[in-house]
Amino acid sequence: MYRWIQQFGSPKYFYDISLVVSKWIGVICLICFIAGLYGGLVIAPPDYQQGDSYRIIYIHVPASWMSLFVYMILAISGAITLIWRIKIADFVARSSAIIGASFTFLALATGAIWGKPMWGTYWVWDARLTSELILLFLYLGYIALQSSFEDRRVGARAGAILALIGVINIPIIHYSVEWWSTLHQGPTISKLDAPSIHYSMLIPLLLMAIAYKTFYIYTLLINIRSEIIESEYNATWVKKMIGD
Amino acid sequence: MLFENFFSMGGYGIYVWSAYAITFIVLILNLFFTIKREKKILRNYKKK
Numbered sequence: 001m002y003r004w005i006q007q008f009g010s011p012k013y014f015y016d017i018s019l020v021v022s023k024w025i026g027v028i029c030l031i032c033f034i035a036g037l038y039g040g041l042v043i044a045p046p047d048y049q050q051g052d053s054y055r056i057i058y059i060h061v062p063a064s065w066m067s068l069f070v071y072m073i074l075a076i077s078g079a080i081t082l083i084w085r086i087k088i089a090d091f092v093a094r095s096s097a098i099i100g101a102s103f104t105f106l107a108l109a110t111g112a113i114w115g116k117p118m119w120g121t122y123w124v125w126d127a128r129l130t131s132e133l134i135l136l137f138l139y140l141g142y143i144a145l146q147s148s149f150e151d152r153r154v155g156a157r158a159g160a161i162l163a164l165i166g167v168i169n170i171p172i173i174h175y176s177v178e179w180w181s182t183l184h185q186g187p188t189i190s191k192l193d194a195p196s197i198h199y200s201m202l203i204p205l206l207l208m209a210i211a212y213k214t215f216y217i218y219t220l221l222i223n224i225r226s227e228i229i230e231s232e233y234n235a236t237w238v239k240k241m242i243g244d
Numbered sequence: 245m246l247f248e249n250f251f252s253m254g255g256y257g258i259y260v261w262s263a264y265a266i267t268f269i270v271l272i273l274n275l276f277f278t279i280k281r282e283k284k285i286l287r288n289y290k291k292k
Binding site: 035042046051052053055056059060064098099102105106109110113114116117144199215218219222223225226229233242 | 253254255256259260262263264266267270271275276277278279281282285286289290
C-alpha cells in the first residue's frame with residue numbers, strides 16, 4: 001500500500017498517466033453533460049407538485065454532493081500531507097479548494113433560487129442551509145490560510161489542519177435534514193431505500209452527477225499538472241518531456 | 245409551441261434559467277482559468 005502511494009505520488013508517473021486519463025475524462029464529462037441536460041430539461045416530465053421548477057434539481061443536487069465529496073478529498077489529502085508529506089497530496093488539496101468552493105457556492109445559489117418559488121423565500125437560517133454556508137467559509141478559510149504563508153510547506157500543513165477540523169461539519173450537513181426540522185426536503189436518493197423518484201427523472205440526475213464528478217477530476221488533473229511543472233521546474237524529466 | 249414551453253418552464257422560467265446560467269458561468273470560469281494557467285506555465289517553460 002505504502003509503495004503504491006509512493007509510486008502514485010511520484011510526480012513524473014502521475015504526469016504521464018494524467019495526460020492520457022484527463023482526455024478520456026473530459027470526453028465522458030461532455031457526453032454526460034449533454035445527455036443529462038437533454039434528459040432533465042427536455043425528456044423528463046414536469047413534477048406533479050412543483051411543476052417545471054423542480055428541474056433545478058439537476059444542477060442543485062450534483063453541486064451539493066460535490067461540495068461534500070470535494071471537501072472529503074481536501075481533508076484526506078490534508079491528512080496524507082501531514083502524515084507522509086507526499087507532494088502530490090498537497091497538490092490535490094490546493095487544486096480542490098477553488099472548485100470545491102465553486103460547487104458549494106452553486107449549491108447555495110441554485111438552492112436559493114429554487115427556494116423562492118417553492119418556499120416563498122431565498123434563504124432561511126435552518127440547519128441544512130447554515131451548515132452548507134459554513135462549508136463555503138471553510139473552503140474560503142482554507143484558500144486564505146494556505147496561501148498566507150511564505151513557506152509553502154507551512155501553508156500546506158496549516159491548511160490541512162483547518163481542513164481536518166472542518167470535517168466535523170460534513171456529517172452535520174448530511175444529517176441536518178433528519179436531526180432538525182427544516183424546510184429542506186429529505187434526500188431524494190438514499191442508498192438503503194428505492195429512490196423516491198421516477199426513472200425518467202432519476203437517470204438525468206445520475207448523468208449530471210457523473211458529469212459534475214468528471215468535471216472536477218478533469219480540472220483537478222490539469223491543475224495538478226500545472227503544480228507539478230511549477231515545483232519540478234528544473235527536473236530533467238520535465239525538460240525532456242516539454243522539450244526545447 | 246414546444247419551444248415556448250421550454251423557455252417559460254411552466255411560469256418558472258426566470259428561476260430555472262437563472263439557476264442554470266449561474267451554474268454555467270461558474271463552471272466555465274473554472275475551466276477557463278484552469279486551462280489558461282496550464283498554457284501559461286507551459287509557454288513560460290518553453291521560453292526559458
